[in-house]
Amino acid sequence: MMKKNILFLSISICLLACSAQSISKKDRDRVIKELEYIKKVDQEYAGIPPQMFKNKYGEKNAWKIFLAKRDSISLDNQKRIKKMFSKYGYLGFDKVGEEASNNFWISIQHADNDIEFQKQMLDEMRKEVIKNNVRRSDYALLEDRVNKNLGKKQRFGSQLDYNNLEQAVPKNGLADSINIDKLRKEFDLEPYKDYLNRMTQNHYRMNEKLFLEKGIKFPNLYK
The missing domain is CATH 1.20.58 (Methane Monooxygenase Hydroxylase; Chain G, domain 1)
Incomplete structure (x- = not known):
């Protein structure tokens, strides 16, 4: 009887687990x-x-x-x-x-209002990245987002602020500025300077009227 109960319990747990993960x-x-x-x-x-x-x-x-x-x-x-x-x-x-x-x-x-949820999903995505079952770039961006929200440095530098020249800069700084392009490439992200310049241009376009009033006539791109 005990063995039957254990078997029934095991099957029930398995069915619940499988149903939660299937669609x-x-x-x-x-x-x-x-x-x-x-x-x-x-x-x-x-x-x-x-x-x-x-x-x-x-x-x-x-x-x-x-x-x-x-x-x-x-x-x-x-x-x-x-x-x-x-x-x-x-x-x-x-x-x-x-x-x-x-x-x-x-x-x-x-x-961003629920960092614990973001952290939980980051853990879930980490498992999926290993299986090539999510975009590696999505994982990278969420990792940066979580670190930014926790006040930590970023590995990929995707979460931005803007300096006094209105150039895009990584919020809270980078964990490793030397190897960032190598790391970004591994996660299907564009070269970092290209990304910063693209976001600087977008920032300028979105605020062009304000910048022109300040005498800023073009975005200050990284060389």
């Missing part, structure tokens, strides 16, 4: 569509307020309303992906494909 074809299609929605609304509020916001609310109020909406969307997206993770585990390539897996990661990357 049916029907669920997969539904989850992929939901992840497409999550990315869409995330990206709508990822940059700066659109001109129609500024025209309607004024420059100052436009930012206030835009950021409040961004926070609301981010919290809703987090609830959605936490529910998915609880049911299916980490959604890597094997479960939803590369594009949808990246869409799943986006809301984790932006969950």
